[in-house]
Amino acid sequence: MEGRFPDRHEKVIRCTCAIDGELGIVSTGDGRSQKEAEKSAALHGMLMLLERDFIDNPPPGLLRSGANDLSASLSDGTTMVLETAREFIDYFCHQFHYGNPDISITEMRSSQGRRMVSSGWKAAMLIGGTVIGEGHGTSKKVAQNMAYLDTAVRLEKEYHDVYEKFLLEPKNKPMSKVSPVHFRVSESFEQNLRHLYDQMRDSELYANRPRTTAAFPSANKEEPPELLSIKPPHRSTLSDDEHAAKSDLMLQTLNAYQTDERVKSTRTTREMLPVSQHAGDVLVKVELNPVTICMASTGSGKTTQVPQILLDDYILRNQGSRCNIICTQPRRIAAISVAQRVAKERGEKVGDTVGYQVRFDNKMPKPHGSITFCTTGVFLRRLQSAMENPSGFSFLDDVTHILMDEVHERDVETDLLLVIIKRVLADRQQRGLPEVKLILMSATVDPKMFQNYFAELSPSGRPAPVVTIPGRSYPVQKFFLEDTFERLHATVPRAKGGWVWHEKNVRDYIHREITQKGGQIKVNGAGEDGVLVDDLELPYPLIALMIADVLSRSEDGHVLVFLPGWDEIKIVHQIFLDTKQYPLLDLPLNNPEKYEVHILHSSVPVEDQQAVFEPLRHEGIRRIILSTNIAETSVTIPDVVYVIDSGRVKEKRYDPERHLSSLVSAWVGTSNLNQRAGRAGRHRPGEYYGVLSKARYDQLSVHQTVEMKRVDLSNVVMHIKALGISGMEVEDVLEAAIEPPASDRVKAAMQDLKRIGALDYHMNLTSLGKVLQHLPLDVSIGKMCLYGAFYRCLDPVLALSAILTNRDPFIAPMHLKKEANAIKNSWCPATFRSDPLCVLNAFYEWTRLQSISSSQANRFLHTNMLSRPTMLQIQQIKQNLFQSLQKADIIKVIRQSTSLTPRYRRRVRETDPEFNLNAHSMPLLGALVAVASSPHFAIRQGERTFRTSQDKTCFIHPSSVCSSKFTKEAKGSYVPQKDIYAFAEKIRNASMQTAGSSGNSMTFLRTCTRLDPLSYMLFGATEAQATAQGLECDAWLPVTGNYDALDSIERIKSVMDACMLRIFEGVRSRAPPPSVSTGPGTAYDGQTYSEDPLIDDDNEDEDPTPPATRSLSQREVEEFEQLTTGIVRLLDQYTEEYAHMP
Template sequence: KGPNRFLTLRKKSCTDKPRPSMPLPLSQNSIYSIRSLLQRFPVSNKERIDMQPNTRSGMSVSSESEGGCDRASGRLNNGIPTVPKRRSPSDLDTFRQSLPVHERQEEIIRVIRESRVVLVIPQFLLDDCSRKGEPCRIFCTQPRRLAAIAVAERVAAERGETVGQTVGYHIRLESRVSPKTLLTFCTSGVFLRTLMSGDARLTNVTHVIVDEVHERDGLTDFLLTKLRDVLQKIPTLKLILSSAALDVDLFLKYFGSCPIIHLKGRLFEVKELFLEDILRLTGFNNKDMKKYKEETQRKEKKQKNLKEWCEAVESSCVEERRMSPVSVPAFLQDNKPMENDTEQLVPWLLKEMDSCITNIFLNEDQDAFIQLFNLILYENVNVDYRHSDTGSSALMVAAGRGFLPQMEQLLNMGADINLKASNGWTGLDFATHFQQTEAMDLLKSSIPLGEVSSQDESSLVHHHAAEIGPEEQELLKLYHHSFDDDFVDLDLIMDLMHNICSTTSEGALLVFLPGYDDIVSLRDRLLYDDKRFSSHSDRFQVFTLHSDMQTLDQRKAMKPSPPRIRKIILSTNIAETSITINDVIFVIDSGKVKEKSFDTLSHVSMLKTVWISKASALQRKGRAGRCRPGICFHLFSRLRFSNMLEFQVPQLLRMPLQELCLQTKLLAPSSCPVADFLSKAPQPPSAHAIRNAVQMLKTIDAMDQNEDLTDLGYHLADLPVEPHLGKMVLCAVVLKCLDPILTIACTLAYRDPFILPAQGGQKKAAIECRKRFTANTFSDHMALLRAFQAWQKARSDGWERSFCEKNFLSQATMDMILGMRTQLLGQLRAIGFVRARGGSDIRDVNLNSENWSVVKAALVAGMYPNLVHVNQETSQPSSYREKKVHFHPSSILNQSQLKENGPSRSPPQALPTDWLIYDEMSRGHRMASVRCCSMVTPITVAIFGGCAKLPSSALQEPSAPRDSFQENSDSETEELSEFSLDDWLIFQLDSEAAGAVFELRQKWQNLFIKRIRCPSKPWTQQDEAIIRTLVSVLGAEEQGAGLLQPTGIGQRPRPIASEDDSQAFLKNSKSSPQPPSNTSNDRSCRMPASSSLLQMKALYPPSSSNSSCSVSLDPSAPSSSGKISKPPSSQPAFPSVRHFIMKSSSVRNIEISQQKGIWSTTPSNEGKLTKAFLENNVIILIFSVQGSGHFQGYARMTSIISQESCQDWGFMGLGVVFSVEWIHRESVPFLCTQHILNTWNDNKKVQISRDGQELEPQAGSQLLSLWEGNSAAQ
């Protein structure tokens, strides 16, 4: 007491919280499988030693490794400098000599000769060396593949050569070089991989030219960091930096006082028009702009009404509100709605919705939510309905009152977080104003990634009103209140393009768009949707340009268009500087670009659409004046342009650093820490970001504790995905389940293909669609995989556009995932993990692709440490750092999606296991939510989670002998061993099981290390036995947990088509998924007799229908005429027994059909089956689960299609039900049907059929006879 009193403050550590119990149940069958393996192949002493954390032989690079640092693929050839031959005359000589840069050739050569670094033309160097007889060897880096190819082809053409002689190019997985090549254009990545072999690779290089330095991509900045060190070691090396819009002062400071050469380009005058000019020119006026005009007069009254609401709530204390309702403001007494958000609503619905929102906000009446949810769910009221007098939505008032369960339900129903009330407040603003901190956290954590944008244009106009005229101010204000700045206004672009094409007769048009999604959307409008263009398609050529296109397709965009045909190029920022299209006269600049940014705290990567810099805007403008005066249309105001950044933020400051840290260890001296090397960059990343990246690489075993690369780390540096996804892919190679993981990894690397629509009613349908793709597997990753597989099937059938629209998928995203997938598989082949034939060929690495439990094991290996544990006692999900974790509304594991009974706050007791993995976590102030989750079993986490090497102390036996425990002990864990993967993952399990799991884990980790170190070594019997045991154990535990094993997940993807093929697909695709009509060939229509078919004969005798071919069910009965009349060539012959293939998305649907005697098919098939049934035909339906490799039986259709639907089907898009009678339920493998061809499907094998495909009668009878043969044999 007294002066000796003191106060102790402690910061609560995340590890101080009580550790939940983490049981690891294991079935006796699994223990037996593990023991059987260990008896045959016990863990050796060497394996135990290698798995100790303090040894370097287990994971670090060893002498046995195949190549070590020299194995990096995609390196430049190691030639010597020679004197280049003189250039040959070419058709481009006159053009070259007319360029301004040609006049300063001597000056440029002199400066390069006199300086080590020149801040600025490779051809000049070749000519100079040729003229003076001096040897040279030049590398020129480009930030993009297309630029390297295009520039190489142009320079070769100017020298009168073909590519691959003096001038060549080298990009990943593609090169055109020879021993004679002295000037090589390459990507920054290829040049970096060359440097990974050592600085000595540049001793024979005379000049390095780094082009497009101003783009400040991560690899270029990284390359400059390395080259500055190399210049000190190789005195003969010259470095030339080339840029169109460079921050000169920064690089002068970085490289010292190097000379600068300013070269003026030959540009014609380019007229600039900004947004206000474009709106005036086109008279653009969308429906929202008209609506805003009408609402302007009402808005002030709405704001006044909402202000009364807020004052009424603020002036009443909590106790008063509980005792008596807040008095209703006067403006609510007249019951006359000022405006309907949904014009179709009948008056009583308007009155009910307004009443509910009023009672919730003013009276804290939570019961009003019951009526509100009923109206939304069953009366088709928009979840974003806004009160007719205040403009406030249900989410806003719930946030203002802090009603969290109801907020979660509204978000799950698709409520718009960014919706604004009449006073401009969003739901977050309501929560902030009324100090509802938990509601604030919930809303912040639910904001979709990338939607936190900078200052919007409407606020710019408001704050800088004095800088623009009243007419422009009113025009911009009207436009920005009707359109969201975060998106690109394709409607305005279409109007502008129509204006250009109708007022001018020639000149190519270049449109800059932020990403491939926008490119595809605009292309589809041009080719199909907008009749102003689609009805005159012969007058236009539409090309797309983006960095991941095939190079052959990109070249076509640069060729001149035929006479009287206008070329329209839709491009990302790749056309700013990397390539030049000479005939462009008009440029439309959306002012947006896609940027990948990384949050170092949440470890979440975001692909965001952001405003470009002033430098980029000037570059885009310059594309219009290459051959004649042009016009550039900027889709942003002059005010926005004046507030843009001068230059883009360097990618090094906003990208995930794990990949860069791996490459740092390959480039920097072995004794140099990663942080020290990256600190030398022109603008280095923060030390905190570097430290987090290095720690993550250690966690996934890419680095050891000394920051040295492991064998795994070397391979991860070679893969074009983030390291944790690379590890996932390599685990899939060893586990032999590659195809599904390739698809999932590329989807996670790019973006979620599911689109969340803006309309509240459609949001619910979109969420339900995602749920159906999961096939009841409790896995968002399954939804990604199923969606891709279904899209590929739709693509092969020619209706992918309709499929994507129906299933809320982005066709552009799917295209990109397919391209990335092809590139990643190509890289796996290049580094030896997938071989052309024999062991480890594409079939071998997919032997377990159909096993979902094995696929999830690879997911766990790649996702660790992204794990969430569900506490059995509290049913509360938590992670290592977060005590409470919520599922993001987009996740299938969100409870409102697992249940159908409306809003609920009950704990997640429906989850079948205690563990799940997630892709990313977003945090509010006190709340974390996880996205893209999958439930996994404890044994999967125990074997595939954690670091590869664990100390022997990781397995702790019970502290006392088994017989020493008291009989009256109330502890359930005293007799359990503890198995620790890290400070948080500590499992409790029986001692016998603990030892078995620990040794099986050692076996797996040893096998993985061995395969990573030497992927070309043949598999041993022990290796194969380990994989078989893992498959057995994982499958048994999944089954024990009640997790479903879906079918068809291992189906091989179809090969990628070229851009031309995709264009043809798009031109032939329709708005509805109608399959192409069948054509027939003349075949005999005879059918073998069987008990089943004779039974059908009695029920359905042959009819005298209009069919031109009748069939006798008795093979001994001759036909009446002795021959069959030929049907018209344009129509198939329809016998009285007709066979249709029914494709099912899951085995579960087949089981439901067999149990209930019903079936449903797609609406496009319903009409065909109904017509056939009403013609008194016997309709045989032959069933096959997609990807199963079997026909699952056949049934007879016994009723017409009813008006009832079945809610149990695991696939959206199925129509109403009809009755079927199952005849055979045995499976027939496709291997037995290889000889049966369907002439009504281009003579394809019967198993290669789309859903609803009809079989030619003889093919149908042959197929059915296989079941009869099986029955006879039995």
């Protein structure tokens, strides 16, 4: 500090030396020069120490600073140096899950005359939110180092056993022999780093961060998971007299119904149903057993009659008010339509003794004597209340029967419901509570598995009994593709529909199904069982012709067409609309006075779908129902006589190689085909036309693969965590499933989720995990997508996400491999070697040419050896991912934080400038690739050899632009001190052409991106632990260099991750309650409804995560903008500095 002596013009320098702030040893010295002032301060300090006899007998904790070291005395008399203090604190925080420590630095000021002058700096170190140690110094750096030592001394004294364990930890692990990455930064960069950390450390955004780590010094108490339960109606307890009165009334109503002439035909129809003939068998088995399995064939009436048989039995015994039945259905349309059908059969309105409860809509029945139809998801969440408070009142106390219909549809929620209901019923048995009867119903399920699964609920331990009921259906004549093709090909002229035989997709399909007798179908073994996936496009024109054919050959009866999803439905319907371009047997299929087209798809509002059950507007109209598999079971559509079946279904599949959860077009099982055929014979003899050959039918499995064995378990784990099932961990739930997945898959999924931040150290779902559930991506790529969106790099990150989930579009024929590799390398960015960024550059150029001319775009693909189908798939996935971000409210949050948003805009696009302010930052793109690649990183060991966390020696694949043959030529490329590479996959090649001299197989890395150390540490590494030399990332990759800068990076990463969790928490709080559209609109124009091929629109799940209670304040939004802008500036600055560093 510089000043002047009083009444003199000479300047004076004052030096302050904070020897130990806690003991009050702060010395000062004045002089005409800085050197003279420092000597005076040192002399003053020595005198203070001598006065207190601290020279020969220093107290524990007194800090000693030499010319080249900084150290502190411990309780046992030994000395701890600064590097050891940092290592110990890091070890302590990791051991007890406190997260990285925070450091708060403030300037100390004192009065000097009339002025307040700086007297140094004070640093406070916080662990788990509590200040543990402090340090003082003449600079921020000194104060921070003092705080490290003071904190370490206090922790050693309080937790000496932990310190002894730390000393026993091996400091040179086997993988630590990896040669370190050297991290060099300028003083300017280090200052910017510290400034950004200080700014964000003191922000409201960071202060409001979700607490995902332990609080110091309390024990590690696990917070209960966030639970969601749908509140049951208020319980109104009736007295015995009131029950008797209500039961008498119900008996009178039933007796009146039995003699009412207005419903005589309905009664007669019900009595003729096969299930009514077996009512006695049903009642006896249900009465004598806790669980009953009802195997009832199509047309038996099980869905509508079994619940009525049970209720009427109670009514006839004058106990009607004590009977309350819940019936689960896999889909909303089934729950609603069945409730309406049952109410109508009973001569009532929905809401009397029969009601329903589905997502966003419910008409509950009156309490005490009722039947409630609901979706599996709704009931699953209601059951949670019974598990949360087992000693208190549960809505199950008033339930007498639970009917699970269509249990063969083994989606994840059905399997989870089976687990929970088995646990709840067993618990009620143990506590002596009234028994709730469980009835499982299906037409096609194998009963043995379910019998054994519920055997332990039987007092005798015997398998659950089975009631077998035959169906009442009319004969259905089945025709396969060869039958239909032979007849139509010979009789239909080109002008009336024969044009379809010239369509490529029809020719290819006919050739594969008939000529090749089904051919070879891709077996997708991504799950635990291989499944048949068909990439060949459906013959849409032929399906349209088959529809026209059955209509032209008959006078009445409706046509039900099973198609996989929305896109297929839309294409077939568009052929109907243009009868001039696509003539089909001269039928005016676009005339609504003759033909009504109905769409049954979950994206269509329920009230629009219900129109298919309404009477015709006038006689003579025939209906064409284009449906997914939602019309396969439970739902009976009046007067359907003809079924045309594609034999396909959209199923969720997880491909671990592509890191993509997607909807694929898969073949159904033969049991599903039989169910679909049965839809044609419900009212009179019908006809079934399969768009598959008999040879294909013979190849199919009986049942589809259960969902739990074909989807990414990471998403299943998040789903279970979101449900918050009381008293059961994820492992317990999945192990208790009727067909449990492999335990190693469960563990791996949970570790992956924890690594990326979707689960906290308690293994509870974080705000990031709750948002990731809404993205149809592998969690790592989903996280990259979210980060890119919030870092204002939206359009490139959507494209990168699509690129990383697809195969490489660059084609390399064997005879042109050298030329193909050169073309790919020409698209490599000048400053970053990256395979994904090569594709990104080529994709953007192709997109630009598409907007000009399709012919130019096609020439571009041919010239650059790019696959058109893959490029189109990337484009489609990119668009769909943007829609997913919109649905998850990500786009709204981004728009809230920008001043560039136009006041009025008709439509938001992913290319809008406000979403892409940092789209041109190449270092940011590299950092985002690091997010998606974690934990797949490699470090260069030699000219061609690399090392990963698991492989001592591996190589970059020759096709990669990061291989040595390309990097040698790239003289102008930016090469950091030590190369770190992100990669998407590893492959082993045992061919002699590529194997080493020993003939052993070699491991190659594919889809690589070269990273700088900063991008890797901030965005790629999961955790970093202090070592004597610097940091060790993810327990294998050492980084050395500027220790203070590395320390700042470790702390700023912690702050950045915490702030991102707060942002995701704010995203969840913005989610508005969904509503069902009731306004008019067309379901066929592609605008009102759309299908994301990556999102299962037929999924009837409720959102399992309730919105967070804390929304983002405007200040937090602004602070987040400062954080992301600061991080991007650091990335750009670091790249710029090292581009010019020798």
